[in-house]
Amino acid sequence: MMSDTHQELLQQFRQQILAASATGSAICIQGGASKSWYGESVAGDILDTRTYSGVIQYEPTELYITARAGTPLQEIENLLAQHGQMLAFEPPHFGETATLGGMVAAGLSGPRRATHGALRDYVLGVSMMNGKGEFLRFGGQVMKNVAGYDVSRLMAGSMGSLGLLLDITLKVMPRPACETSLAFAMSEQDALHVLNIWAGQALPISASCYHAGRLLIRLSGSESALRLAKQKLGGQELEQIHSYWAKLCDHEHHFFIPEDGLALLRLSLPSTAPALKIRSKSLIEWGGSQRWLWTHESMHSLREQVQAMGGHLTQFRYADPAQPIFTPLSVPLLKIHQHLKKTFDSASIFNRGRLFS
Structure with missing residues (x-):
């Protein structure tokens, strides 16, 4: 049951979205801004999700929780801990202001990712608002096979580029003994x-x-x-x-202290990929699949080397503005991306350019 306050908030969101669509102006969807540095820079009027907050339903015996996008991530984790449960993908916060919606939009997972799965594997359902101000719901409270696009999981890592996340249902797991x-x-x-x-x-x-x-x-x-x-x-x-x-x-390890003039690079590689033969300072996680680098090597040549090994490179933080943050998509993938963007956000108002130009 939705309160009058939350219904009013949804109407305010809808009015802001419709006004932006009518004029073609951009909207920057933002929660606690704990990850505002991640991805390409965006401009536009802020749509602050933090007022749309609170746990809607939590069933410890059924191993799922549903909450609003603006809910503080720490509040979710504290509640789960009281029942001996956790978010098994161990999401990074990068600050006390992190929200549930920002966690899903960024799509980042922590140290358990290699053995317990990624964030997107735990997204059971979402409700969202598209660029036409329409309220859409996908998924539910259980894992099931999906034909076509699994839109719930598609929102993980979308960086707010497809629509405004409203309610999110996640699978939770027992904490280890x-x-x-x-x-x-x-x-x-x-x-x-x-x-x-x-x-x-x-x-x-x-x-x-x-x-x-x-x-x-x-x-x-x-x-x-x-x-x-x-x-x-x-x-x-x-x-x-x-x-x-x-x-x-949360990158509070001393390795992540910024290096003057360098970008923090995140390499996603097959775990069997050999050690890179370049001059760099590195840290390796996920059984070898995630590798962090500080290096003076050419970004272009390093990106080509990583792609040749079956991986991709992201300028995770302190990026060089002359180089793309994310690895450019191949032509077939770019067409799929553009089709999805047009389907959910035909006027291109949401987080314009956050993923790709």
């Missing part, structure tokens, strides 16, 4: 090798990070599962380092 971390001293090449070996074994690894000659892995599960894994893997057990993984997730 126990967790611990192990540390190993080794080279980058050896770390990538053992991570790929371990990925093919029944080990309760829930996160990994390699930086400056040290590989850290997090084990999550039952006490007996962790005991067996520690016996098999060896390494140095590190206690009381939960904050390490939280800081890594």
Whole structure:
């Protein structure tokens, strides 16, 4: 049941969208602005989602939660923690003002992504408003097969370019009974090798990070599962380092301190891809699939090298304005993107240029 206040807010959103569509002016959809630096810069009148807030429905026994887009992400996670549950994709916040809608729009996942899946895998349903001010609903409260576009998951990572997210339903998971971390001293090449070996074994690894000659892995599960894994893997057990993984997730690890004149590069690669033979400072996550770089190497040539290895490169932060933030789409993918944009936002008013020009 929607309150009168929330109905009034939806009408205000609709009026702002219709006015922008009529004049062709841009709208910048924004929640807590904790990720406003991510993606290409945008202009336009702010549509602030934070007033459209609150949990609509939470069923711990059914493992799902539905909340409004402006709900603080910390509020969602605190509520889940009270019931021993979590968002298994471990989303980064990048600030105390992060909202649920911004989390979905950015589509970012944290250290558990390699073993538990990405944010988009947990989106069960959304309601949204398109460029015509129409209220649309997709998905529901359960996972199911979808023919054609799964619009609910399509909104993950869309950066607000397709429409205004209103209500979001997410699958939640139980928190692990126990967790611990192990540390190993080794080279980058050896770390990538053992991570790929371990990925093919029944080990309760829930996160990994390699930086400056040290590989850290997090084990999550039952006490007996962790005991067996520690016996098999060896390494140095590190206690009381939960904050390490939280800081890594939110880029508070010292690696992410800005380098003068350099962009923070995010490389998505097959986990089996070898170590890059370039001069750089790097940090590796997700069993080798996510690699962060600070480097003076040519952005163009590095992007070509990454694509040749089956991956892509993003200027994640502190971007060089002369280079595109995201890897340009191939012609077939660009046509699909343009078709979707025209279908949901025919006047191109939402977050204009945030993903691609």
